[in-house]
Amino acid sequence: MRRLELAPRVDWERKIQQTGLIYSRSTRDDGTVSDYWNDGAAYTFTLAEVESLERQTERLHGMCLEAARYLASGDLGTLGLRREAFELAAWSLRRDEPDLYGRFDLAYAGDGSPAKMLEYNGDTPTGLIEASVTQWHWLRERVAAGDLDEGTDQWNGIHEALVRRWRVLLHRSLSEGQGGRIFVAHSDLDTHGEDWDTVAYLRDLAGEAGWEHTGIEMKDIGWHAGERSFVGMPEPVGSSRSLFAVAGDEPETQYPLIRSIFKLYPWEDLVGGDDRASGDQEFGDFLVRDRDRVGRWYEPAWKMFLSNKLLLVALWRLYPGHENLLPSFADGPNGMTDYVVKPVFGREGDGISVHRADGSVVASPHEYRRAGTSGERVWQRYHELPDFPGGAGSNHPVLGSWVVDGTAFGVGIRESDGPITDYYCRFVPNVIEG
Amino acid sequence: MSTRQRRASTAVSIGVVAALAATLTGCGEGSGVNSDYAQICRDNSTAKRLPDDDCNNHAGGAGWYFLPLANRGNTAVPAVGERASGGVTSLPAGKTGATGVSSKGGAVSRGGFGGSGSEGGFGG
Numbered sequence: 091m092r093r094l095e096l097a098p099r100v101d102w103e104r105k106i107q108q109t110g111l112i113y114s115r116s117t118r119d120d121g122t123v124s125d126y127w128n129d130g131a132a133y134t135f136t137l138a139e140v141e142s143l144e145r146q147t148e149r150l151h152g153m154c155l156e157a158a159r160y161l162a163s164g165d166l167g168t169l170g171l172r173r174e175a176f177e178l179a180a181w182s183l184r185r186d187e188p189d190l191y192g193r194f195d196l197a198y199a200g201d202g203s204p205a206k207m208l209e210y211n212g213d214t215p216t217g218l219i220e221a222s223v224t225q226w227h228w229l230r231e232r233v234a235a236g237d238l239d240e241g242t243d244q245w246n247g248i249h250e251a252l253v254r255r256w257r258v259l260l261h262r263s264l265s266e267g268q269g270g271r272i273f274v275a276h277s278d279l280d281t282h283g284e285d286w287d288t289v290a291y292l293r294d295l296a297g298e299a300g301w302e303h304t305g306i307e308m309k310d311i312g313w314h315a316g317e318r319s320f321v322g323m324p325e326p327v328g329s330s331r332s333l334f335a336v337a338g339d340e341p342e343t344q345y346p347l348i349r350s351i352f353k354l355y356p357w358e359d360l361v362g363g364d365d366r367a368s369g370d371q372e373f374g375d376f377l378v379r380d381r382d383r384v385g386r387w388y389e390p391a392w393k394m395f396l397s398n399k400l401l402l403v404a405l406w407r408l409y410p411g412h413e414n415l416l417p418s419f420a421d422g423p424n425g426m427t428d429y430v431v432k433p434v435f436g437r438e439g440d441g442i443s444v445h446r447a448d449g450s451v452v453a454s455p456h457e458y459r460r461a462g463t464s465g466e467r468v469w470q471r472y473h474e475l476p477d478f479p480g481g482a483g484s485n486h487p488v489l490g491s492w493v494v495d496g497t498a499f500g501v502g503i504r505e506s507d508g509p510i511t512d513y514y515c516r517f518v519p520n521v522i523e524g
Numbered sequence: 525m526s527t528r529q530r531r532a533s534t535a536v537s538i539g540v541v542a543a544l545a546a547t548l549t550g551c552g553e554g555s556g557v558n559s560d561y562a563q564i565c566r567d568n569s570t571a572k573r574l575p576d577d578d579c580n581n582h583a584g585g586a587g588w589y590f591l592p593l594a595n596r597g598n599t600a601v602p603a604v605g606e607r608a609s610g611g612v613t614s615l616p617a618g619k620t621g622a623t624g625v626s627s628k629g630g631a632v633s634r635g636g637f638g639g640s641g642s643e644g645g646f647g648g
Contacts (some may be wrong), residue, residue, distance in 0.1 A: 096535075109538070110538055211648050214648055215647065216645070222536065223536055223538055226532060231531065233587070243530050245532075246531065246533065248533070248535070249533040249536045250535075250536075277638050278638070279646075280646060284645050285646055294537075309635050311634065313632065315562060315601075315622040315625040315631065315633070316593045336631075339630050354646060355638070356646055372636060374622075374636075436648075438648055477535050
């Protein structure tokens with residue numbers, strides 16, 4: 091893997107926004123503005139490297155499924171979840187409920203040595219639009235402009251893979267008599283717009299696959315007590331092709347019954363026992379109690395095993411010394427002198443602290459908003475990200491390797507100035523060298 | 525000539541809602557396993573509806589009360605504080621009761637998801 095620098099495209103800010111990347115710009119605490127999208131660089135792979143990283147990704151995915159079964163045995167407790175939520179995840183895993191996608195974060199030195207798994211975002215992966223869409227359009231433009239050779243390829247078949255997967259899931263739903271309508275939910279509490287944007291793109295993909303799709307905010311999901319079903323917002327009778335509806339409170343209205351739903355919202359929050367905006371009911375209990383009749387949820391409940399950091403511990407127990415893994419423990423550093431402590435839930439680096447042999451500790455300024463029920467943590471060996479220096483200094487990349495239906499389909503690379511990937515990392519597109 | 529498979533998507537479209545006319549949707553209405561009664565908590569002396577927690581906590585005078593759901597969960601369920609009548613105090617044999625009835629009355633409660641207080645989105 092190499093890092094190229096290119097002159098940014100003229101008018102690139104407008105171009106990336108046209109691809110749906112509307113959350114590139116952010117303002118730091120000191121008032122300076124930084125851009126998430128880096129139009130002036132690219133990482134290049136050889137085809138052999140891509141093939142190898144695909145194999146490693148798929149092997150890791152298979153190992154993670156094995157680790158999920160191990161976690162479901164209870165050997166590592168209930169993973170910071172309520173007992174009922176843990177059992178729901180185990181039930182979902184036994185039922186082999188279908189899923190959509192996930193994203194590994196991998197450290198890769200770029201020299202053909204094995205990638206190291208940092209974690210698996212199996213439940214609510216984001217960073218999707220820039221990987222699937224924005225870098226693809228970037229490639230087309232760079233080729234058209236002569237900046238890159240005609241026929242230059244990119245490790246990015248994410249869009250087509252997701253359409254195919256949605257199509258399989260649609261046919262499955264129809265064959266199960268559950269109809270062809272899917273609700274796609276995000277939380278209005280996301281003020282950056284990335285969640286809204288991501289689910290809008292996922293709706294496009296579902297629509298391309300043939301689903302009838304309806305957007306909904308998490309707080310607007312309703313529970314119909316008589317029907318014992320989640321429902322959408324009331325709508326005029328006959329306003330959708332789906333026939334799964336019950337009479338509304340007003341004449342000529344209906345409540346659509348939710349038979350399929352994609353939610354960009356963590357499972358541990360859904361079933362956490364304290365998740366309510368203004369409602370008077372604990373909906374997580376319905377997910378547990380009525381689990382066999384509340385329809386398909388994407389991602390399914392067993393993704394609680396893949397998005398939990400104790401997955402790392404399970405992997406190390408099952409595959410000790412594996413070349414793609416870093417030593418990880420649930421009960422302390424176990425003799426490690428350089429290690430990272432992570433909360434079992436947590437996203438975007440919140441709650442993480444890095445401990446080095448010289449005694450230094452760098453801790454994230456934010457605790458993650460949800461701790462495990464017993465304050466569970468994971469100790470993972472610190473792994474120095476490689477440096478690909480450029481004109482402006484150091485660049486430490488992390489590979490976001492996308493998995494759709496167990497298969498690797500592309501990568502989104504984020505690089506940081508320092509060796510810890512933070513909120514101010516930059517997304518850099520990739521190409522495969524001819 | 526290279527015959528290797530390309531890794532890049534051949535087409536990436538966004539913002540297009542491709543509603544395929546051929547899409548079939550499921551048949552039938554409702555889920556067919558609806559409940560027979562709405563289970564609410566009631567003050568046995570005043571006959572006014574109480575929050576469910578009063579019954580869960582065995583507050584004095586509070587008792588479960590079952591209102592028949594005549595028409596697929598329709599809406600003759602009173603809000604907390606309103607008078608509840610026309611029901612029974614124990615569930616008839618073989619019948620099912622729906623718990624989790626909105627305290628505001630009506631058939632549907634909302635707001636049970638979505639309040640975990642993140643400021644920066646829920647993805648990772």
